[in-house]
Amino acid sequence: MKVGVVVFPGSNCDHDAWYAMSQNLCQEAEFIWHNSPSLGNVDAVILPGGFSYGDYLRCGAIAKFAPVMHAVRKFARDGGLVLGICNGFQVLTEAGLLPGALVGNGNLKFVCKPVPLEVVTTDSPFTHQAAKGQTLTLPVAHGEGCYIASEETLDELEAEDRVVLRYRVNCNGSMRNIAGILNAHRNVMGMMPHPERASDPLMGSTDGLAILGSFVNAGVTASRP
Amino acid sequence: MKITPDVITAHQLTASEYDKVLGLLGREPSITELGIFAVMWSEHCSYKSSRIHLKKLPTGSRRVLQGPGENAGIVDIGDGIAIAFKIESHNHPSFIEPFQGAATGVGGILRDIFTMGARPIAVMDSIRFGKLDDPRTGDRNRRILEGVVSGIAHYGNCFGVPTVGGECVFEESYDGNPLVNVFALGVFRHDEIFYGKASGIGNSVIYVGAKTGRDGIHGASMASAEFTEESKQKRPNVQVGDPFMEKLLLEACLEAMKTGAIVGIQDMGAAGLTSSTCEMGSRAGTGVEIDLQFVPQREPGMTPYEMMLSESQERMLLVAERGREEEVFAVFRKWGLDAVKIGIVTNDGKLRVKNHGEIFAEIPNRALADEAPKYNRPFTKPLRTAPLNGPEIHSDDLASDLKRLLASGDLCSKKWIYEQYDYQVRTNTLAGPGSDAAIVRIKGTNTSVAMALDGNGRYCALDPREGTKLIVAECCRNLSTVGALPIATTNNLNFGNPERPEIMGQIVESIEGLTEACSFFEVPVTGGNVSLYNETLGTPVFPTPVVGIVGTLETAVPVPLAFNRPGSSIILLGGLGKPDCHEFGGTQYAKVIHDLLWGKPPALDMDYEKRVQSTIRELVRERAVESAHDVGDGGLAVALVECSFGPENVGADVNLESGLQPEILLFHEGPSRVLVSTGDPQKVFSVARKNRIEALEIGVTLESRVIIRNRTQRLIDCRVDELKNIWTHSLEELLQNPILVNTNV
Numbered sequence: 001m002k003v004g005v006v007v008f009p010g011s012n013c014d015h016d017a018w019y020a021m022s023q024n025l026c027q028e029a030e031f032i033w034h035n036s037p038s039l040g041n042v043d044a045v046i047l048p049g050g051f052s053y054g055d056y057l058r059c060g061a062i063a064k065f066a067p068v069m070h071a072v073r074k075f076a077r078d079g080g081l082v083l084g085i086c087n088g089f090q091v092l093t094e095a096g097l098l099p100g101a102l103v104g105n106g107n108l109k110f111v112c113k114p115v116p117l118e119v120v121t122t123d124s125p126f127t128h129q130a131a132k133g134q135t136l137t138l139p140v141a142h143g144e145g146c147y148i149a150s151e152e153t154l155d156e157l158e159a160e161d162r163v164v165l166r167y168r169v170n171c172n173g174s175m176r177n178i179a180g181i182l183n184a185h186r187n188v189m190g191m192m193p194h195p196e197r198a199s200d201p202l203m204g205s206t207d208g209l210a211i212l213g214s215f216v217n218a219g220v221t222a223s224r225p
Numbered sequence: 226m227k228i229t230p231d232v233i234t235a236h237q238l239t240a241s242e243y244d245k246v247l248g249l250l251g252r253e254p255s256i257t258e259l260g261i262f263a264v265m266w267s268e269h270c271s272y273k274s275s276r277i278h279l280k281k282l283p284t285g286s287r288r289v290l291q292g293p294g295e296n297a298g299i300v301d302i303g304d305g306i307a308i309a310f311k312i313e314s315h316n317h318p319s320f321i322e323p324f325q326g327a328a329t330g331v332g333g334i335l336r337d338i339f340t341m342g343a344r345p346i347a348v349m350d351s352i353r354f355g356k357l358d359d360p361r362t363g364d365r366n367r368r369i370l371e372g373v374v375s376g377i378a379h380y381g382n383c384f385g386v387p388t389v390g391g392e393c394v395f396e397e398s399y400d401g402n403p404l405v406n407v408f409a410l411g412v413f414r415h416d417e418i419f420y421g422k423a424s425g426i427g428n429s430v431i432y433v434g435a436k437t438g439r440d441g442i443h444g445a446s447m448a449s450a451e452f453t454e455e456s457k458q459k460r461p462n463v464q465v466g467d468p469f470m471e472k473l474l475l476e477a478c479l480e481a482m483k484t485g486a487i488v489g490i491q492d493m494g495a496a497g498l499t500s501s502t503c504e505m506g507s508r509a510g511t512g513v514e515i516d517l518q519f520v521p522q523r524e525p526g527m528t529p530y531e532m533m534l535s536e537s538q539e540r541m542l543l544v545a546e547r548g549r550e551e552e553v554f555a556v557f558r559k560w561g562l563d564a565v566k567i568g569i570v571t572n573d574g575k576l577r578v579k580n581h582g583e584i585f586a587e588i589p590n591r592a593l594a595d596e597a598p599k600y601n602r603p604f605t606k607p608l609r610t611a612p613l614n615g616p617e618i619h620s621d622d623l624a625s626d627l628k629r630l631l632a633s634g635d636l637c638s639k640k641w642i643y644e645q646y647d648y649q650v651r652t653n654t655l656a657g658p659g660s661d662a663a664i665v666r667i668k669g670t671n672t673s674v675a676m677a678l679d680g681n682g683r684y685c686a687l688d689p690r691e692g693t694k695l696i697v698a699e700c701c702r703n704l705s706t707v708g709a710l711p712i713a714t715t716n717n718l719n720f721g722n723p724e725r726p727e728i729m730g731q732i733v734e735s736i737e738g739l740t741e742a743c744s745f746f747e748v749p750v751t752g753g754n755v756s757l758y759n760e761t762l763g764t765p766v767f768p769t770p771v772v773g774i775v776g777t778l779e780t781a782v783p784v785p786l787a788f789n790r791p792g793s794s795i796i797l798l799g800g801l802g803k804p805d806c807h808e809f810g811g812t813q814y815a816k817v818i819h820d821l822l823w824g825k826p827p828a829l830d831m832d833y834e835k836r837v838q839s840t841i842r843e844l845v846r847e848r849a850v851e852s853a854h855d856v857g858d859g860g861l862a863v864a865l866v867e868c869s870f871g872p873e874n875v876g877a878d879v880n881l882e883s884g885l886q887p888e889i890l891l892f893h894e895g896p897s898r899v900l901v902s903t904g905d906p907q908k909v910f911s912v913a914r915k916n917r918i919e920a921l922e923i924g925v926t927l928e929s930r931v932i933i934r935n936r937t938q939r940l941i942d943c944r945v946d947e948l949k950n951i952w953t954h955s956l957e958e959l960l961q962n963p964i965l966v967n968t969n970v
Binding site for chain 2: 203
C-alpha cells in the first residue's frame with residue numbers, strides 16, 4: 001500500500017507517522033505538502049498530529065482551507081481511506097468530514113500519557129484486526145482533545161456503530177468517553193490517541209499496530225485492482 | 226543624545242568600562258554604540274566575572290568536535306553522527322513573567338541547537354522554586370511553577386520536540402529568584418555542521434524569521450542585575466515567544482542549509498541583531514555592514530538603538546554566498562517566512578550599522594566580542610550560613626518519616642509536571658521522565674543517547690567544591706545506571722552577585738570542583754551558561770551549578786528502574802556507606818523532617834564511584850540485572866520504595882546488618898550506590914569483585930509490601946499501594962491544598 005502523510009506548516013508527528021508506516025509496517029509512504037492540489041496516486045491518507053498553523057484561531061480551523069484539503073475531501077468522497085490522528089482528527093472535524101468538535105481538555109492542561117482504550121467496534125477498516133472489547137493502551141498528547149457533539153449526533157454515532165474507540169479512563173472530559181469515530185461511510189476515522197507512537201517494541205508498546213495494521217490491510221485490499 | 230554619567234550608569238557600564246569604550250573607539254560613542262557596548266559587555270553576554278575561571282575547565286577529548294565558544298557544543302557519537310547540546314538559563318524573565326519567560330527560554334536554546342545544523346530531538350529542564358507550602362510566599366511560588374511548566378509545555382509541545390526529563394526542586398532560597406535552566410540536544414551528520422561565521426568578503430548578510438519589535442530591549446542587561454522592587458516594571462523586557470514561527474524557522478533553516486549556499490548562521494538570542502552581527506564577524510575576522518531600513522519591522526518609528534537591542538524571538542542571521550541568495554530566499558518563501566538581505570560582509574573588521582544610508586554605529590567587531598572587560602574579582606572563603614552541627618536525630622516513627630519524604634516536593638512524583646509535556650513526539654523516547662536518565666534513540670543507527678540533569682543547592686551551600694563534584698558524580702551515575710557511557714558535559718552556573726567576595730568564592734570553588742570532577746570522569750565541558758546576580762533584595766540563591774551530561778549506549782529496550790517480579794535478589798552496589806552525622810545535614814531527611822541544613826555534603830571517593838559506574842554499566846549492558854536504580858536524594862529507603870512503584874507494585878523484603886543508627890542507615894545520601902534486582906546474583910557479585918566494589922545482597926523482591934529490618938529490628942513495614950498513592954498525588958495536592966498535605970501524612 002502507498003500511504004500519503006499530509007504535512008501542514010506546524011505538523012510535527014508527520015515524520016512519526018511516516019516512520020511507523022514505512023519502517024514498522026514496511027509500506028510505501030510519502031509526504032504530501034499542504035499546498036499540493038492533488039494526493040498523487042496514494043491508496044490511503046494520514047493527517048498527522050501536531051499544531052497545524054500554530055493552532056491559531058482554533059485547532060484545525062486554518063488547515064481546513066489548505067489546498068490539499070480539497071483533494072482530501074474528494075478522496076474521502078470517493079471512498080478513500082483517511083486516518084486523522086490528534087491534530088488530524090481536529091482538522092477532520094473542522095473540515096466537516098467528521099461530526100462534532102474537539103475542545104480544550106477538562107482540566108485546561110495539555111496531557112501526555114498512555115491511556116487504556118476500549119475497541120468499541122471492529123466493523124471498520126481501522127480496527128477489523130482487533131477484537132471487540134479489547135483494551136489497547138495508546139499514548140495521548142493533546143491540549144484540546146475533549147470530544148463534544150450534540151446529543152442527537154452522539155446518539156446517531158452510537159446507533160450507527162461509528163464510535164470506534166472509547167477511553168477506559170477519561171483523560172480529557174470527552175463526551176461518552178469518545179476517543180475515535182468514523183464517518184457515515186466508515187472510510188474516514190479520527191482519533192486523539194497516537195497509534196504511531198505504539199508501533200515499535202522499542203517504544204514500549206505495539207498496541208498501535210492493531211489500528212495501523214488494520215488500516216494497511218484494508219488499504220492493500222482496496223488498492224488491488 | 227548626550228552621553229552623561231547618568232546615561233552610562235543606566236546602561237550598567239562602570240566608569241572604567243566607559244573609559245575602555247573611549248579607548249577602543251578613539252572618540253565618544255553615539256547612543257546606539259553605547260547601547261551596543263552595554264549589551265555585549267553585560268555579564269550575560271561577556272561572562273566578564275567568570276571567564277578567567279571558566280578557562281580552567283577541561284574542554285577536549287577525541288570525541289569533542291566543538292567546545293565552548295560556539296552556539297552549542299558538538300560531540301561525535303560514531304558512524305559519522307554527532308550531537309549538539311547546551312543548557313541555558315532564563316531565571317530572571319521567568320520570575321517576572323513565568324509563562325513567557327520559560328517559553329522563550331526553550332525557544333532560545335532550541336535555536337542554539339538548530340543554528341548549528343542539528344535537528345533538536347530532546348529537551349530537559351531543571352527548575353527551582355520557593356516552597357509551595359510556605360504560608361508567606363506559597364501562593365506566588367505555586368503561580369510561578371504553574372506558569373513555568375505551562376510555558377515550557379506550550380513551546381516544546383508545539384515546536385515538536387519531546388521534553389524527556391529534568392529536575393524540580395523547592396527550597397526557600399529560590400523564593401524571590403526561581404531558576405529555570407533549559408537543556409536541548411540535537412542530532413546531525415558531521416558534514417551537516419554549520420558555524421556562526423561571517424566568512425567571504427562581499428557575501429550577503431540575510432535576516433530571516435520574525436519581524437523586529439520593541440520587545441526584550443535590554444533583556445541581557447536585565448539578566449545581569451539583582452532584583453529590586455522596580456524589577457516588576459521591567460515586564461516589557463520579557464520577550465514573547467511563538468513556537469509555531471520557530472517550528473517553521475527550524476524546517477526552513479535545515480532545508481536552506483542543504484542548498485549549500487549558506488556560509489554561516491547564528492540565532493539572534495540575547496542582544497539580538499547586535500550579538501549575531503558582531504560575533505559572526507569576529508569569529509571570521511571580517512566586518513559586517515547592515516542597513517536597518519531593510520530589517521522587517523513590526524511597527525514603524527523604531528530607532529536604530531531599539532532595533533539593535535531588540536530581543537524579539539524567532540529570528541536568525543545568516544550569511545549566504547554572493548550570487549546564490551535566491552536559492553536561500555526560495556526556501557524561506559516556501560515556508561512563508563521573511564528573508565531579506567540587510568547587508569554584506571566587509572574586509573574592515575567593523576560592525577557598521579546604517580539606517581537609510583546614515584551611519585549610526587561603527588565599532589570593531591573584536592572590541593565587542595573579544596575585548597569585553599575581564600575581571601578577576603576578589604574572592605574569599607565561600608559564603609556559608611549553615612552550622613556544622615545539627616540536632617540529635619531520633620525518630621519515633623520511621624514509616625511516618627518515609628511517608629513525609631515521599632510527599633515532599635523534591636521527592637514526590639513529578640507526574641503533574643511531565644504529563645503536561647509531550648515527551649514522546651518524534652518517537653525516539655525509550656526512557657522518558659521519571660527514569661534515572663532519559664534515553665533517546667537515533668533513528669537509522671544502532672546508537673541511543675542518554676542524558677540527565679543534576680543540581681543540588683543544599684550540598685553546594687555547605688561546600689561548593691565538594692557539592693559540585695557530587696552532582697557530576699551523580700549525573701554520571703544516572704547515565705551509567707541506564708547502561709550509558711558518559712561522554713560530555715554542559716553546565717549552568719546559577720549564583721548570586723559576583724561583586725560580593727564571598728559569592729565570588731562560591732563561584733570559584735564550584736568551577737574548580739567541576740574541573741576536577743569532569744576531568745576525572747572524562748566528561749569534558751563543551752559549553753554552558755553562567756547566570757549571576759540571582760539575588761532578590763540582597764538575598765542570594767543557594768550556589769546552584771546544574772550539570773547536564775550526555776552519554777551513549779547501544780539501542781535496546783531499556784532495563785527498567787522498578788522491580789518487576791517477586792523473588793529476585795536485591796543487591797546494593799557500593800554498600801551501605803559509612804556516613805557521620807555531619808554528612809547527614811544536607812540530606813532530604815534533614816530538610817523535610819527537621820527543616821534544617823547543617824554539616825557538610827556526603828563524602829565522595831571519585832575512584833570508587835567510577836568503579837561502581839563501570840560495574841552497573843556492564844551489568845545493564847549484559848542484561849545481568851532485571852532492574853537498576855541509582856540511590857540518590859532520600860537515600861536507601863526512598864530508592865527502595867521508588868523501585869517498588871512499577872506497574873506491578875513489587876516491593877521488597879530487606880534485611881540489613883549495620884551498626885548505623887536507623888535514621889542515618891535508611892536516609893543518608895552517600896554516593897556511589899546503585900540498587901539492582903537480579904535472578905543471577907553470582908554474576909553481579911563477580912562483576913563487582915572484578916571492579917573491586919562492594920555488592921551487598923540485602924533482600925528479595927516481594928509482592929505489594931516494603932519491609933526493611935536491621936539486625937531483626939523492623940524499621941519499615943508498609944503497603945506499596947499506600948506509599949505509591951502518597952507519592953503519586955502529592956504534587957497535585959501541594960498545588961491545590963498545600964496545608965492539608967503536611968497535616969495528612
